[in-house]
Amino acid sequence: MTDWSRLTSRLTQRQQQQLIRQRNTVETAQSAEIISNGEKLLNFCSNDYLGLANHPQVITALQQAAVEYGVGSGASHLVSGHSKLHHELEEALAEFTGRQRALLFSTGYMANVGVISALVEKGDVVLQDKLNHASLIDGGLLSGARFTRYLHNDLASLTQKLQQHQTGQQLIVTDGVFSMDGDIAPLTDIATVAKQHSAWLMVDDAHGFGCLGPNGEGSVTEAGLAAEDIPILVGTFGKALGTSGAFVAGDEVLIESLIQFARPYIYTTAMPPAIAAATLASLKLVQTENWRREKLQRNISQFRSGASHLGLQLMESVTAIQPIVVGDAEAALMLSQQLKAQGILVTAIRPPTVPVGTSRLRITLSASHSEQQVNQLLESLEQACKQFKTTSSRLN
Numbered sequence: 461m462t463d464w465s466r467l468t469s470r471l472t473q474r475q476q477q478q479l480i481r482q483r484n485t486v487e488t489a490q491s492a493e494i495i496s497n498g499e500k501l502l503n504f505c506s507n508d509y510l511g512l513a514n515h516p517q518v519i520t521a522l523q524q525a526a527v528e529y530g531v532g533s534g535a536s537h538l539v540s541g542h543s544k545l546h547h548e549l550e551e552a553l554a555e556f557t558g559r560q561r562a563l564l565f566s567t568g569y570m571a572n573v574g575v576i577s578a579l580v581e582k583g584d585v586v587l588q589d590k591l592n593h594a595s596l597i598d599g600g601l602l603s604g605a606r607f608t609r610y611l612h613n614d615l616a617s618l619t620q621k622l623q624q625h626q627t628g629q630q631l632i633v634t635d636g637v638f639s640m641d642g643d644i645a646p647l648t649d650i651a652t653v654a655k656q657h658s659a660w661l662m663v664d665d666a667h668g669f670g671c672l673g674p675n676g677e678g679s680v681t682e683a684g685l686a687a688e689d690i691p692i693l694v695g696t697f698g699k700a701l702g703t704s705g706a707f708v709a710g711d712e713v714l715i716e717s718l719i720q721f722a723r724p725y726i727y728t729t730a731m732p733p734a735i736a737a738a739t740l741a742s743l744k745l746v747q748t749e750n751w752r753r754e755k756l757q758r759n760i761s762q763f764r765s766g767a768s769h770l771g772l773q774l775m776e777s778v779t780a781i782q783p784i785v786v787g788d789a790e791a792a793l794m795l796s797q798q799l800k801a802q803g804i805l806v807t808a809i810r811p812p813t814v815p816v817g818t819s820r821l822r823i824t825l826s827a828s829h830s831e832q833q834v835n836q837l838l839e840s841l842e843q844a845c846k847q848f849k850t851t852s853s854r855l856n
């Protein structure tokens with residue numbers, strides 16, 4: 461018998477801290493309304509911001525490509541897994557982002573780990589925003605470069621760190637839109653500081669790509685910046701594009717270096733070609749169906765004005781990510797359960813995903829939500845908060 465006592469005690473500790481995470485098994489396609497464990501729920505925690513995960517054109521593209529190209533890609537990109545469909549998607553992404561080239565990765569997590577660990581090494585410095593996504597942090601740690609974090613969106617803190625750590629190549633890394641807070645990085649200022657220090661700059665726009673910018677180009681275009689201002693751009697497909705995978709866009713030298721040195725690119729099976737075809741179809745919808753971004757914006761405004769009317773404390777976010785910080789992990793869990801009892805799915809985000817004392821309901825809005833569904837969320841939030849106050853006053 462294997463002795464798992466170490467693991468058992470870690471699990472028990474998590475349980476005691478009320479930090480055990482549980483999965484919801486979904487029995488339907490991703491959309492505003494889903495069925496999970498037999499329960500009909502309004503889904504307010506998906507990243508399918510534009511409602512494309514279940515779009516007929518995206519599904520058809522996937523089906524047709526699977527018929528023609530099969531399901532598995534069979535090998536890594538550098539062996540025999542790089543299909544014509546992958547190539548077409550890379551070219552479309554390069555054009556859309558206004559860069560020389562783009563390179564596909566199987567997931568955003570792998571893109572981030574791959575880029576950072578390929579570009580810097582021992583003797584260099586990685587400077588990251590404190591609230592960057594876990595995959596960026598992991599890439600920084602794996603690279604072997606000196607790793608330092610600056611205060612969230614704080615230019616003075618970034619500048620101080622740049623002055624403090626001047627050895628080797630400096631790489632600044634930031635999310636475009638922060639995944640747990642929903643706020644947007646001050647990219648114009650960061651790009652200026654990066655240039656002043658001859659530092660490389662990487663933006664992970666997982667939550668901005670598809671949603672921001674006049675045609676969904678993302679937070680770089682939204683900020684009015686050009687491609688050369690942000691030399692390393694990462695975007696993912698699992699969110700606004702409704703499929704799966706990621707890309708890095710940049711100039712020839714960057715992309716060629718990643719092909720040669722990014723281990724999560726080299727040593728993994730290429731994404732299924734049908735996913736590339738589906739992503740191409742959804743990229744076209746992103747570029748042509750502006751109404752999706754407009755509808756998303758209307759839903760965000762409706763939610764924000766309704767929530768502030770209820771006296772709920774919102775964060776400074778104009779994006780689809782609208783967290784309500786509760787503080788205590790147990791309280792966030794209780795509120796999430798109360799919402800679920802009313803047919804609303806919003807997961808509680810707790811440490812270690814967010815700092816201790818900042819547990820929250822991470823509400824995400826989508827173009828697929830109707831006005832009436834957003835109202836239903838607001839009514840349920842009001843109910844849940846009332847119930848929560850009554851319960852906690854009884855407990856106190």
Ligand code: PMP
Nearest residue numbers: 567568569593639666696698705
């Ligand atoms: N970056 C950010 C900011 C993210 O939020 C996520 C996913 N939560 C990723 C990267 C990872 O992307 P993927 O899900 O494609 O691995």
